[in-house]
Amino acid sequence: xxxxxxxxxxxxxxxxxxxxxxxxQLYGEPGSQQAVLALDNVSLDIKRGEFLTLLGPSGCGKSTxxxxxxxxxxxxxxxxxxxxxxxxxxxxxxxxFVFQESTLFPWYTVAENFGIAFKYRGLARSEWRxxxxxxxxSVGMAEFIDHYPGQLSIGMRQRVNLARGIAAGTEILLMDExxxxxxxxxxxxxxxxxxxxxxxxxxxxxxxTHSLAEAVFLSDRIVLMTARPxxxxxxxxxxxxxxxxxxFMLEPRFGELRNxxxxxxxxxxxxxxxxxxxxxxxAL
Amino acid sequence: xxDNSHLHARAIQMGFLGVALGAWFFIGRNxxxxxxxxxxxEAVGQSFIGLLQTGLFWSAVRITLTTILQAYGIAIVLGxxxxxxxxRSRFLTQVLEPIISGLFAIPITLFxxxxxxxxxxxxxxxIAYGAAYGFFPIALNSIAGLSAVDRRFLNxxxxxxxxxxxxxxxxxxxxxxxxxxTGLRIGFFICFASVLGGETISSAAGVGRNIALAAELMxxxxxxxxxxxxxxxxxxxxxxxxxxxxxxxGV
Numbered sequence: 001x002x003x004x005x006x007x008x009x010x011x012x013x014x015x016x017x018x019x020x021x022x023x024x025q026l027y028g029e030p031g032s033q034q035a036v037l038a039l040d041n042v043s044l045d046i047k048r049g050e051f052l053t054l055l056g057p058s059g060c061g062k063s064t065x066x067x068x069x070x071x072x073x074x075x076x077x078x079x080x081x082x083x084x085x086x087x088x089x090x091x092x093x094x095x096x097f098v099f100q101e102s103t104l105f106p107w108y109t110v111a112e113n114f115g116i117a118f119k120y121r122g123l124a125r126s127e128w129r130x131x132x133x134x135x136x137x138s139v140g141m142a143e144f145i146d147h148y149p150g151q152l153s154i155g156m157r158q159r160v161n162l163a164r165g166i167a168a169g170t171e172i173l174l175m176d177e178x179x180x181x182x183x184x185x186x187x188x189x190x191x192x193x194x195x196x197x198x199x200x201x202x203x204x205x206x207x208x209t210h211s212l213a214e215a216v217f218l219s220d221r222i223v224l225m226t227a228r229p230x231x232x233x234x235x236x237x238x239x240x241x242x243x244x245x246x247x248f249m250l251e252p253r254f255g256e257l258r259n260x261x262x263x264x265x266x267x268x269x270x271x272x273x274x275x276x277x278x279x280x281x282x283a284l
Numbered sequence: 285x286x287d288n289s290h291l292h293a294r295a296i297q298m299g300f301l302g303v304a305l306g307a308w309f310f311i312g313r314n315x316x317x318x319x320x321x322x323x324x325x326e327a328v329g330q331s332f333i334g335l336l337q338t339g340l341f342w343s344a345v346r347i348t349l350t351t352i353l354q355a356y357g358i359a360i361v362l363g364x365x366x367x368x369x370x371x372r373s374r375f376l377t378q379v380l381e382p383i384i385s386g387l388f389a390i391p392i393t394l395f396x397x398x399x400x401x402x403x404x405x406x407x408x409x410x411i412a413y414g415a416a417y418g419f420f421p422i423a424l425n426s427i428a429g430l431s432a433v434d435r436r437f438l439n440x441x442x443x444x445x446x447x448x449x450x451x452x453x454x455x456x457x458x459x460x461x462x463x464x465x466t467g468l469r470i471g472f473f474i475c476f477a478s479v480l481g482g483e484t485i486s487s488a489a490g491v492g493r494n495i496a497l498a499a500e501l502m503x504x505x506x507x508x509x510x511x512x513x514x515x516x517x518x519x520x521x522x523x524x525x526x527x528x529x530x531x532x533x534g535v
Binding site: 070072090091092093095096097099100103105107108116117119120121168 | 436437440442443444445446447450454458459461
């Protein structure tokens with residue numbers, strides 16, 4: 001009767017990390033003029049250890065989908081399950097978020113910022129300092145453990161922010177345009193770091209960006225979304241092992257994938273701009 | 285450089301004080317103003333020394349300061365709680381903030397007789413009066429601060445699974461702290477003024493009561509001795525509050 005452990009492992013394999021089922025998100029009263037359909041019947045399965053990027057024009061509902069996966073928002077219809085369990089609220093023991101630019105609390109030091117995440121994850125206080133140190137080391141920020149965020153540059157803050165997401169030690173990391181506030185070079189360097197960190201950690205990552213190069217460089221799969229209402233238009237696979245070297249960016253394949261993403265998004269971006277223009281005309 | 289201009293400002297302030305005291309001295313000396321309205325500075329000084337020698341002085345001061353602290357404590361707890369509750373939704377803030385700021389425009393002094401009916405002539409009515417007045421600036425500044433907290437911080441807190449109390453303690457309160465501190469400062473001086481005013485209008489004991497009594501008994505020197513004491517206390521408290529505030533703001 002020692003079948004159980006095997007079947008359990010097999011089960012975990014088949015369940016996957018995240019399953020999004022027919023998720024629809026409507027803002028405002030149904031049928032009213034102001035109602036906005038942000039997501040329309042989106043279904044998606046994300047494997048364990050996969051790096052999946054949501055790419056699409058602004059306002060396509062990428063961040064909304066990410067928030068629903070993380071339990072920060074509830075969908076109007078449909079459901080999300082993580083490791084087989086339905087998501088109704090944030091579960092900091094399984095999922096960590098890394099947000100746009102810095103959401104480090106400026107009134108706390110770096111160490112105190114990490115401490116809050118650990119406290120509500122239920123980690124023993126004796127572990128905090130070591131965990132913080134280890135995570136900061138992995139992004140080259142160990143010496144700034146007792147600094148306040150205001151004493152760091154934006155790039156440094158974003159490294160620390162990234163480290164906070166990793167330090168929580170969750171299997172799943174949801175990242176909402178974490179590098180948006182950085183310049184192109186810092187973005188690429190942090191991207192490389194992220195790629196090598198992930199190769200070691202084997203986390204499942206859902207990443208939201210509007211940078212094509214970032215998406216191709218980091219992802220195993222890229223989900224391209226349509227302009228409002230957000231639907232999945234197509235999915236592009238990037239078959240390249242992690243950690244990825246900057247050399248990958250110079251390969252013809254990188255350019256081809258990037259172009260494929262762009263070709264797919266072009267019409268959507270035009271449409272998104274048309275929606276935005278229509279709106280401003282209506283406002284006039 | 286900065287220290288120099290600081291000293292300069294101090295010297296000018298001291299100069300003003302010296303001129304005012306000197307003018308007072310000369311007015312008294314030459315009998316330009318009836319001593320009933322402005323008793324000579326020496327008489328006020330003697331009167332003050334006389335006050336210090338009676339046990340009455342310190343017991344009155346103790347009663348007044350205790351009343352102020354009690355009123356202030358209540359105003360802080362109610363003011364910040366109200367700020368928290370009102371800002372729980374945008375709609376609630378839209379409805380209640382104008383009501384609270386409207387109520388603040390009403391002279392609460394009108395309700396002092398009601399407070400005396402409810403809480404008696406003792407310190408209870410002055411505590412209620414000071415707390416009622418001090419509540420408003422603290423609540424209004426808390427509402428302003430708490431409703432302006434960056435949504436990104438709240439989202440981050442939510443994603444980390446913070447409880448409502450944890451969110452208040454680690455995110456809302458520190459984020460709104462500068463605004464709340466402004467409310468606490470204004471609230472303190474309003475409590476101070478209200479309690480003394482309340483005591484002067486109607487009470488059985490305290491500094492305000494003694495000022496009113498001295499006036500009724502036509503003892504201007506004693507009245508001025510009390511008033512000078514209150515002014516000095518207010519200045520000291522102001523310096524103290526500034527220092528605490530600067531430390532809290534990390535200046």
